[in-house]
Amino acid sequence: MADIEREAMEYDVVIVGAGPAGLSAAIRLKQLDADCNVVVLEKGSEVGAHILSGAVLDPCGLDALIPDWKEKGAPLNVPVKEDNFYMLGEAGKVRVPNFPMPPLMNNHGNYIVSMGNVCRWMAEQAEELGVEVFPGMACSKLVFGDNGEVKGVVAGEMGIGADGEPGPSYEPGMELHGKYVFLSEGVRGSLSKQVIAKYGLDEGKEPQKYGLGMKEIWEIDPEKHREGTVTHTMGWPLGKNAGGGSFIYHLDNNQVYVGFVVHLGYKNPHVFPYMEFQRFKHHPMVKELLEGGKRVAYGARAITEGGYQSMPKMVAPGVALLGCSVGMVNVPRIKGNHNAMLSGKAAAEAAFEAMSAGRSGDELTDYETEVREGEIGKDLKKVRNVKPLWSKYGLTTSLAVGGFDMWCNTFGFSLLGTMGHGKSDAEVTEKASKHKPIDYPKPDGKLSFDRLTNVSFSFTNHEESQPAHLKLKDPDLPVKVNLPEYDGPSARYCPAGVYEFVKDDKTGEDRFVINFQNCVHCKTCDIKDPKQNIVWTTPQGGDGPNYPNM
Incomplete structure (x- = not known):
């Protein structure tokens, strides 16, 4: 070669x-x-x-x-008309008023778009x-x-070819x-x-920090549709397991973008970001909006969150x-x-x-x-301390202290200086023995869906005869280290079901399987693998998701 x-x-x-x-x-x-x-x-x-x-x-x-x-016809057709922020509990919600928020949080003059x-x-x-x-x-x-x-x-x-040689x-x-x-x-x-x-x-x-963003496009009942409405939530279902939150954006044609972001700096390797997203849609506020509608597209992507000090x-x-x-x-x-x-x-x-x-x-x-x-x-x-505050002290403290710091930065100073992030998202992952497994409800097929069904709505395709573009530095490490020590987190942190551990029918031993055909190119595996053993490389051109209007 x-x-x-x-x-x-x-x-x-x-x-x-x-x-x-x-x-x-x-x-x-x-x-x-x-x-x-x-x-x-x-x-x-x-x-x-x-x-x-x-x-x-x-x-x-x-x-x-x-x-x-x-005048040139840029597809910015839905101006933001209303901004809502909610703190969610399992069965209810509390509206966070807009007036105490720094001016930079105002979405007036912005547009809901398909990028x-x-x-x-x-x-x-x-x-x-x-x-x-x-x-x-x-x-x-x-x-x-x-x-x-x-x-x-x-x-x-x-x-x-699959052997890495020219076919x-x-x-x-x-x-x-x-x-x-x-x-x-x-x-x-x-x-x-x-x-x-x-x-x-x-x-x-500072080390770069990341989130995993997952998104579905829904067509909903026209009577429930509020074009130009922007809603963000925090709290349930993540709780103390991970940082993150949701977004619900009402665009045109009775469609809404429903998204969920999980910060990848979580410690508990049992966290299953995709299932947190699916569970979120069963919150009464979201369920009421989506019932009677249909999901028409799905996708996922990592987000850079380290900010000013991580560039x-x-x-x-x-x-x-x-x-x-x-x-x-x-x-x-x-x-x-x-x-x-x-x-x-x-x-x-x-x-x-x-x-x-x-x-x-x-x-x-x-x-x-x-x-x-x-x-x-x-x-x-202006916002450089919001992420490290959230990571170190949790949601409530970050809302209060981070909001105060953003107001101070609006006037050109910060009492906190510039805070650091400390460890990478891979390094903060702790051993499974330190945490309890999390019991996630089974998707109902109406509001929530299994991963492989949803991946089909990303219209992903890879030529199967090529080598897997997801490379392992040490092929033995997933079974020898990640499975016994971290309970095989790649089977959960991937939002497309690329990785799984299966028992060999003959030997009964565990095997690590990479279903690279499912990959939506989110890069989460390259970021979150605790031993940094997975390297994402580009597959041949044209392969991957085919998002319609994400």
């Missing part, structure tokens, strides 16, 4: 990932220089196929990038400007120059070289992870990390798409200035400065 020769194509800027960050960068580059040669490579079967987000969109990113987006559809529209704008956008092109390798800089990627390698229909793909390479792969991107490790970009930073260095020779490859989500607002767009714009402007000065393959330090000191940094710095 190392001797494979590939054709190379030269570009000014190569962008990996057609999400909001990558597409914003491509659009801005062409706005600055119509002759700039830009390519966007997307591993999904089409732009938007792998995009999953809440999403209530703060349009400030679009305002900065395409000020006339309304998949927003990205599809952005790709159209990019192509009209002359950007080359190639879906179905997974980027499997980095290409390095003579001086150790990132000079490109390998894209479009197809037809590798009869093998296509080696191509090397796409650029003066600069932008990695906008989203959360825990495989190439971004390599760049961070190779250049030590996370040295001196790694964003640049290395020839390469820049954009959006969620860095981690730009404002956790209390549950918003990061606006920052992703702003990061793409900033990276494009830094690259344009560098290329105009005759530079290439160096570090775009102006991009990093703009992110940390500009609007993105200001947005994230």
Whole structure:
């Protein structure tokens, strides 16, 4: 495999990932220089196929990038009309009033959107400007120059057999070289992870923290539908087992987005995030809304939650990390798409200035400065202590102290300084013997569903003859360590049922099975495995979920 020769194509800027960050960068580059040669490579079967987000969109990113987006027909059609916050108990709820909340929590002026559809529209704008956008092109390798800089990627390698060797229909793909390479792969991107490790970009930073976001689209009774209503909840069913909460967004066409986020810093390995989501839908408030409706789509995605203090260095020779490859989500607002767009714009402007000065393959330090000191940094710095407060002291304390800290930061100071996160989400996982198993109700098939049934509503597909893209550093570790010590948590933390432990019919011994065909590319396994034994790599292009309007 190392001797494979590939054709190379030269570009000014190569962008990996057609999400909001990558597409914003491509659009801005062409706005600055119509002759700039830009390519966007997307591993999904089409732009938007792998995009999953809440999403209530703060349009400030679009305002900065395409000020006339309304006239151009951007799919921002449902303005937020009402904001609700509830603390849930098992059978009831308490409304949290809006007035004590800092101004940044107000959703006035924001829109309920499908980010998949927003990205599809952005790709159209990019192509009209002359950007080359190639879906179905997974980027499997980095290409390095003579001086150790990132000079490109390998894209479009197809037809590798289950044994890891080229099969009869093998296509080696191509090397796409650029003066600069932008990695906008989203959360825990495989190439971004390599760049961070190779250049030590996370040295001196707090560990990144994550949540697992799961989402269903429901069509509900028109009489129950309240277009433009945004509802967030905290509390039940998670309790003290894990941090997290829910969102319910009423978009148009009698549809609602029903989502649930579980912070992956939980200690108890018996926690089953997917089943917490399914149980949540049986709360009286949610049950009343969904009864008589039908679930039409499902998906899951990890969310970066470390915030300001966890952002790694964003640049290395020839390469820049954009959006969620860095981690730009404002956790209390549950918003990061606006920052992703702003990061793409900033990276494009830094690259344009560098290329105009005759530079290439160096570090775009102006991009990093703009992110940390500009609007993105200001947005994230105000809320930097909310996540560590929640992780260390629980929900009630984080609401009171975190809210007070956000108010202080509104006026430019914090009594808490900048708090740290301590351990990674993998490291905080404790042995199963320290915790009681959790008894989860069986899904009823009406409001709640088993994982495999729901995965079919993500429209996921993988070519089965290829090698599993989920790699084990030590194939024996799941059965020898994770099963006896942690009760095999991968069988629960995966929201798609990829991992299971089965008894061998002949020997009676446990085997670890990876059903990679189910994978919805959420990256939770790469994040939460207690021994960091699972490595997520990209499958061949076009494989994975095919989200319609997530």
